[in-house]
Amino acid sequence: MEMGNQVHCYIMKTGHVLNVYVMNGLICMYIKCGSLEIARELFDFIEDPNVVSWSSLIVGYAQFGCGEESLELFRRMKSQGVRPLLGVLSACSHVGLVIEGLQFYRNMETEYGDYSNKRALFLCG
Template identity: 45%
Template sequence: MLDRSLVSYTTMLTCYTKHGMLPEVRVLFERMGVKDVVCWNVMIDGWVHSYVENNGVGVNVRVGTALADMYCKCGSLDNARKVFDVMEGKDVVAWNSMIIGYGIHGFGDEALQLFHDMCYVEVKPSDITFVAALTTCVHAGLVSK
């Protein structure tokens, strides 16, 4: 490729990562001159989530919660939700991570729906759950709820 841009590099990183080609990702990343937050996020995703998926590390509730929390903190709520949805045996910590993730990014309705879903499946809310729900309402302008 004659004109290698940050976008093309990041696209290649993403493709290699999704296919579990982690050594190739590392070499390509090392060759890049300029790196932005997007390519760093791709690398974090690659050395965490793809590594877990491609190396037989089981995604139990603790690993799944850590991945969902990481995605939420990076603003990748779709990926967080995908991990959350496939987790079995979700505990209050897993639910809290998603509620907080939605809440801090302004998705109040989604966060409150998760709160209701959590109660429906009889996972007992903790004090952190209530703080997360209240914080969500403040961030999303849903104080009346």
């Protein structure tokens, strides 16, 4: 975590904080270190979060047992028109929400086509 904090400070000083890809890396780093609060602050700072930003936070919350927060983020992501990855299914499995996970999968198949062979990306897992 100490080295990650140093990288974070360097990113702030050099102005790379506006780069969504750099911010996604920081979000993943903080999630893996268990600092969900800092990861969420970084996410909220991103002007236009992409699918990686959303999925990283969704899976991170789920990995640490925050299933309801994870699913609420997923709903917000979809309401903003961001096409989901399968990370939400991983999130559901982490917190034992099997029925919800099946429903999300069925909805994704209906809305976006066959997900069984496409975009099976589990972020920050």
